Amino acid sequence: MSTLEIRNVRKEFGSERVLKDVSISINSGDFLILVGPSGCGKSTLMNAIAGLEPVTSGHILIDGEDVTFNTPAERDIAMVFQSYALYPSMTVRQNISFGLEMRKVPKAEREASVERVADLLQITHLLERKPAQLSGGQRQRVAMGRALAREPKVYLFDEPLSNLDAKLRVDMRTEIKKLHQRLGTTIVYVTHDQVEAMTLADCIAVMRDGNILQLGSPDEVYNNPVDMFVAGFMGSPSMNFIRAMLEKEHDRYQLRIATPGETDLLLPWPENRVTADMAERLNQPVILGLRPEHFSEEDVRLTAQAEGTLLNANISVVEPTGADILLRLPLGEQEVTARVGPKCPVVAGTRLALRIDMEQAILFDAVSEQRIA
Incomplete structure (x- = not known):
């Protein structure tokens, strides 16, 4: 060839x-x-x-x-x-x-x-x-x-x-x-x-x-x-894009996601993934990218270890696909898709605790849409 x-x-x-x-x-x-x-x-x-x-x-x-x-x-x-x-x-x-x-x-x-x-x-x-x-x-x-x-x-x-x-x-x-x-x-x-x-x-x-x-x-x-x-x-379902504000508290970067009617959700950004130009973007809007598989059903025994990455959300739609289940739920001002195991006991209209894997998260510039970290 x-x-x-x-x-x-x-x-x-x-x-x-x-x-x-x-x-x-x-x-x-x-x-x-x-x-x-x-x-x-x-x-x-x-x-x-x-x-x-x-x-x-x-x-x-x-x-x-x-x-x-x-x-x-x-x-x-x-x-x-x-x-x-x-x-x-x-x-x-x-x-x-x-x-x-x-x-x-x-x-x-x-x-x-x-x-x-x-x-x-x-x-x-x-x-x-x-x-x-x-x-x-x-x-x-x-x-x-x-x-x-x-x-x-x-x-x-x-x-x-x-x-x-x-x-x-x-x-x-x-x-x-x-x-x-x-x-x-x-x-x-x-x-x-x-x-x-x-x-x-x-x-x-x-x-x-x-x-x-x-x-x-x-x-x-x-x-x-x-x-x-x-x-x-690339990806099906496609990546979720969530509007957030990049902040810093006690020398730790975090993302603030405005949640209407509830307390804002704060997600810590992994220290090992901090980039050199993030300091210039403090207190500016960014886009958080999370794939559906970056959510997982939370085990209550791990709640202490998952501090800052726990999301307790009201599930609006449940879509069983056989191999897994796709969930639609609000995150901030938008609705996102999460992928969980086929045996997850969830019903539309109920609340479910989900853990967010921030190690896999991606940050994008809110204006240029280019990747930041």
């Missing part, structure tokens, strides 16, 4: 700049996922890598070779589309071998490649059928087989699972993961589904308005987001 480097790529459609000096570099065999909301530029970037869309400026290199002005055929890439793009009049066998035939690959070699990928994707029994006789998941396997038969330098997947139902999407996600682990292929994958991104990727590029906001491993973008957009986009 091959390395891929994108250097300061810019794409403009008239006066609209869709890609803004995007730079990404991935190693051979990496699984890169471009993720972001609709209109963020991820599909445009994918098309630029494939050579389907010329760039306004910048460079694209595959294995160190500048392919910016090469045709798609000259780049030696294979693409799997959202719409499958299968030829309806051809059998599965013919669809998979068509690209090889166009490249003048000898017949015996073509047949061997078809058998290889059919066995790999478990579609050998479908080789003589036509696309109309296949389910959505089977069609997607055929589209993947057509790409795999070629053994190109880079594979490109453009939202390949978005047309599938929820269960099939999960199943196909697992198959793609297994395929990558088995073949060690270099893959660039576009999706708007952050769960797909977290489960499949070695490296995630979070995009917004044509910019790369953060590039890193799934763990990095989830646990160390650079700003509120990344923090809110």
